Amino acid sequence: MPRMTRRSFLKRTSVGVATGSALVGAFAVAQPVEAQPAAAGVVNAGRAAGSDLASASENDEPLVLHVRQRSTGEVSILTGTREITYRDPHLVAHLLKRAAQP
Amino acid sequence: MSSHREAPEIAKDPVADNTDVYAFVSPDRPETVTLIANYIPLQEPAGGPNFYEFGDDVLYEIHIDNDGDALADITYQFRFETEVRNPDTFLYNTGPITALDSPNWNRRQFYTVTRIEEDGTTKVLGRHLACPPCNIGPLSTPNYEELAKAAIHQLPGGGQVFAGQRNEGFYVDLGAIFDLLDIRPLQNLHLFPRPPQPGVDATKDLNVHSIALQVPKSSLTRERYAAADHKNPRSVIGVWASASRQKVTLHDSGQEPAHTGPWVQVSRLGNPLFNEVIVPLGKKNLWNRLAPKDDAAFVKYVEHPEVARLLPVLYPGVFPHLQALTAPRADLVAILLTGIPAGLIDGFQNFTGSKPADLLRLNVAIPPASKPNIFGILGGDLAGFPNGRRVFDDVVTIELRAVAGATYPLIDHNYTPDAAVSKLTGGVPPRTNYLKHFPYLATPKSGFDVPAS
Numbered sequence: 401m402p403r404m405t406r407r408s409f410l411k412r413t414s415v416g417v418a419t420g421s422a423l424v425g426a427f428a429v430a431q432p433v434e435a436q437p438a439a440a441g442v443v444n445a446g447r448a449a450g451s452d453l454a455s456a457s458e459n460d461e462p463l464v465l466h467v468r469q470r471s472t473g474e475v476s477i478l479t480g481t482r483e484i485t486y487r488d489p490h491l492v493a494h495l496l497k498r499a500a501q502p
Numbered sequence: 503m504s505s506h507r508e509a510p511e512i513a514k515d516p517v518a519d520n521t522d523v524y525a526f527v528s529p530d531r532p533e534t535v536t537l538i539a540n541y542i543p544l545q546e547p548a549g550g551p552n553f554y555e556f557g558d559d560v561l562y563e564i565h566i567d568n569d570g571d572a573l574a575d576i577t578y579q580f581r582f583e584t585e586v587r588n589p590d591t592f593l594y595n596t597g598p599i600t601a602l603d604s605p606n607w608n609r610r611q612f613y614t615v616t617r618i619e620e621d622g623t624t625k626v627l628g629r630h631l632a633c634p635p636c637n638i639g640p641l642s643t644p645n646y647e648e649l650a651k652a653a654i655h656q657l658p659g660g661g662q663v664f665a666g667q668r669n670e671g672f673y674v675d676l677g678a679i680f681d682l683l684d685i686r687p688l689q690n691l692h693l694f695p696r697p698p699q700p701g702v703d704a705t706k707d708l709n710v711h712s713i714a715l716q717v718p719k720s721s722l723t724r725e726r727y728a729a730a731d732h733k734n735p736r737s738v739i740g741v742w743a744s745a746s747r748q749k750v751t752l753h754d755s756g757q758e759p760a761h762t763g764p765w766v767q768v769s770r771l772g773n774p775l776f777n778e779v780i781v782p783l784g785k786k787n788l789w790n791r792l793a794p795k796d797d798a799a800f801v802k803y804v805e806h807p808e809v810a811r812l813l814p815v816l817y818p819g820v821f822p823h824l825q826a827l828t829a830p831r832a833d834l835v836a837i838l839l840t841g842i843p844a845g846l847i848d849g850f851q852n853f854t855g856s857k858p859a860d861l862l863r864l865n866v867a868i869p870p871a872s873k874p875n876i877f878g879i880l881g882g883d884l885a886g887f888p889n890g891r892r893v894f895d896d897v898v899t900i901e902l903r904a905v906a907g908a909t910y911p912l913i914d915h916n917y918t919p920d921a922a923v924s925k926l927t928g929g930v931p932p933r934t935n936y937l938k939h940f941p942y943l944a945t946p947k948s949g950f951d952v953p954a955s
Contacts, residue, residue, distance in 0.1 A: 462762045464750050478750050478763035 467492050505771045506543035506672075508778040509786035512769045516542050517557035518745040520769040521710060522672050523564075525741040525862050525890040528716055529870040530939050534661070535722055537578075538714045538893070538941065539564050539743035539771075545667070545709035548949035553594055553636035554667065554711060555611050556582040560745050561765050562713055567740040568724040570855035572795040576722060577618045580665060580713055582633075584611050595635070595642050602632045602652050610635075613665050615657070615715075627663070631655045634666040637709070639950025647945055654940060661717035668712040668943035671893045671936065672774070675929035676704035679898070683809070683816050686929050691922070693816050701929025707952045713743075714941035719866045732867040733844060738852050740841075740861030741890070742772035742794055767791055772860040773838050773888070774897040779809055780838070794859035797839060801858050804838055805830035809905045823920045824907045833909040837888045846912045850884045864890030876932050880908060893942045898928030 461479060468474040473489030506521045507513035524538040541562065545554050556562065561581065565574035587608045588596070597606035611633040617625050634653040637646045654664045678684040678701065684692055686699040720726040727736035749763030769790050771777070780803050781789045789800065814825035836842050839858035844851035852863040871885040876896040878886025880903060887895040903909075903926050907919040935944040 462750070462752055462760045464752070464762055466750075480762065481748065481764050483749065483764050 465495070467495060470496060505774065505776070505778055509781075509790050510783070511787040512790055515747075515768060516544075518560045518747060518768050519543055520743050520745050520771040522774060523741060523743045523771050523862055523891070524671075524893055524942075525739075525864045526892045527719070527864070527866055527868065527870050527885065527890075528940065529874075531716065532870055533718060534716050535719050535739075535864065535866055536714065536716045536940060536942065537564050537566075537741060538712055538943065540668075540671075540710045540712050540943075541745060542711040543670075543708075544705075545670075545711075545946075546949075546954075547637065547707070547709055547947040547952045548954070550638065550949060551592055551594055553609075553638065553949075554709070555584060555609075555636075556580075556613070556633070556665065556711055558582050558584050559751075559759075559761050560747060563744045563746070564713065564715060565742050565744065566722050567794075567854070567859075567861060568722060568736070568738075570735070570740075570857065572740070572793070572797070572854075572857050572859035572861065573620075574618075575620045575724070578627075578715060579616045579618060580613050581616075582611055582613045582665075583630075584609060595638070598641060599635050599638075599643050599649065600645065602634065602649065607635055615663055627657045627659075627661070628655055631663065631665070636667045637946040637948040639948045641950070643948065646948065650945065657717070659718065659721060661715065661721070662940060663716075664712070664714045664941040666711065667709050667946040668941065669933075669935065669946050670705040670708045670710045671933070671943045672705060673703050673896075673928070673930050673933055674705060674898045675701040677702060678929060683812055685927060687927060688817070688922075688925060691817050691820050693818060701927070703930040703933075706933060707947050709946040710943075712941060712943055714943070716940050723866060729867040732849065732865050733851065734867070735853070737867035738841060738854055738863055738865050740772070740794075740854050740859065740863050742770055742861055744770040767793070770794075772862045774891065775901055776838060776860045779901075780804055780807055782808070794861055795857070797859045798857075800860075801835060801839065804834050804858075805832070807831065807834060807905050809902075810907075813906055817922070820922045821906060821920045823918060824923075827907060827910065827917070829914075831905075831910070832913045834904060836912070837904060837909065842888070842912075847879065847884075850879070850889065852889055862891055863888070877903075880904070893936050894932045896928060896932060899926065902926045902928065 464478040466476040468476055473487050473492040475488055475492055476483050476485045512519045520541055521543045522540040526536055528534045528536045542554050564578045566576040568575045594609050595606050599607040612630045614629045615627045617627055632653055634650045635643055637643050653666055654662055656662050678686050686701045689696045690698050719729045722739050723729060724736045729737045744767050746765035746767045748761040749766050752760045777786055777789050810824060814821040841853040841863040842851060843853040852865045854863055868884050868889055871883045875881030875883035876894055878895050878900055880900050886892055887897050887900055903923050906923045906926055908923045910917045936942055
């Protein structure tokens with residue numbers, strides 16, 4: 401695994417490529433958003449996200465979805481000390497539909 | 503105060519509120535540098551039964567920039583963990599706490615120290631290191647000094663670390679200074695005059711939580727420079743501290759709060775009083791969330807500080823030269839944002855380059871003073887603020903005088919500071935209870951001895 405940069409370690413946040421198989425359900429077809437240039441050598445976000453998702457599931461850790469921008473379908477997954485941002489208009493539309501229900 | 507409750511948002515989050523940062527060549531171990539970051543301001547010593555403690559949910563950090571880019575080349579991270587022995591009592595302690603492993607001490611705190619290099623290399627320097635208890639009183643903490651001494655932990659590579667309660671080291675007449683910049687000894691000259699009075703040390707009986715680290719100089723300098731020559735740029739380090747919280751906190755009914763997401767900085771501090779009196783109210787929260795590398799946006803507030811405009815108004819006729827001084831304050835920019843270049847002060851420089859950033863800049867090649875002057879460089883003592891900051895430095899007076907024009911002759915030899923500048927003072931003498939050894943800040947006041955500060 402390539403070494404992380406200082407900043408990537410300190411912030412423990414990565415934005416970038418996610419492997420579809422590492423994610424579940426709707427996220428398998430989500431398109432990752434390059435919200436900021438990924439630092440060289442950043443750990444594979446998808447693989448890390450997958451393991452984070454798995455550990456969150458195993459440890460009952462909270463996993464939070466944050467719809468960042470409704471108009472573009474930008475959604476973030478927050479778990480552990482990570483945040484991964486995707487563009488998934490279908491998921492966002494689905495969530496908004498759910499949120500609008502009484 | 504230096505940075506106590508200095509911004510609206512962090513004032514509501516004391517556990518993460520970074521109040522003071524100190525950086526100095528250790529007077530008793532001059533081959534080392536001591537770095538101290540204080541948090542949790544204005545602690546009333548009698549604040550039981552839930553006495554003060556670090557936040558298990560806060561990431562505390564001390565950062566060192568040694569190449570002038572305002573980015574951390576070295577970061578020391580501190581993470582705390584609280585352990586409760588008996589959840590079925592309301593008591594912090596069920597008898598005298600005579601040792602750090604005393605079974606009478608019910609709520610203990612431990613921490614991990616990790617050093618992170620610029621390239622991402624991490625090294626855990628210490629795990630499960632014990633904090634001392636808070637100083638409760640003679641029945642609960644009968645030999646507090648020994649407890650605190652036992653909480654000094656040796657680190658690999660010749661360093662030592664301490665994290666726990668201390669007496670507040672920052673001295674200031676707080677009640678006066680924020681009452682329209684009233685300086686009690688000079689209040690006969692104020693716009694609303696009253697007879698002069700001695701200053702009141704508002705913080706002498708309050709406590710704070712300190713993270714103190716003492717490490718060899720060469721473990722902080724660029725290329726492990728041994729700091730033999732003060733003129734060498736590698737002798738200068740920039741220091742700041744911060745506190746961060748995770749992005750999301752979930753409050754679920756009947757559950758302990760849960761935290762998730764990346765760390766987000768909520769507090770930071772380099773120079774004393776920067777966010778407190780330089781940054782305007784509408785930008786204070788923002789400043790706490792930004793990094794020093796982003797401080798170019800705040801240069802204008804240093805070049806034209808509000809206090810410099812207020813002094814001639816609040817002390818009519820006392821500061822005519824300051825009132826006429828409208829040029830950008832390049833002297834203050836040097837002191838607070840870039841360091842002082844060589845050639846301005848004989849035998850001294852702490853310049854880190856032209857990139858403006860609020861860092862406490864320490865030239866580690868300047869040896870400790872044999873006779874320290876609390877006014878630091880303004881008092882002819884090159885080992886004092888703004889060359890780093892020692893626990894006893896009178897930073898309020900130094901900064902007041904600098905803002906009032908005392909340092910402008912460094913930029914313009916034709917400028918003469920107003921006569922009153924040398925009379926400006928924070929209003930109170932320094933404490934006499936500082937320690938002569940690590941961690942230097944004094945034993946915290948006990949709740950029994952100071953039931954009401």
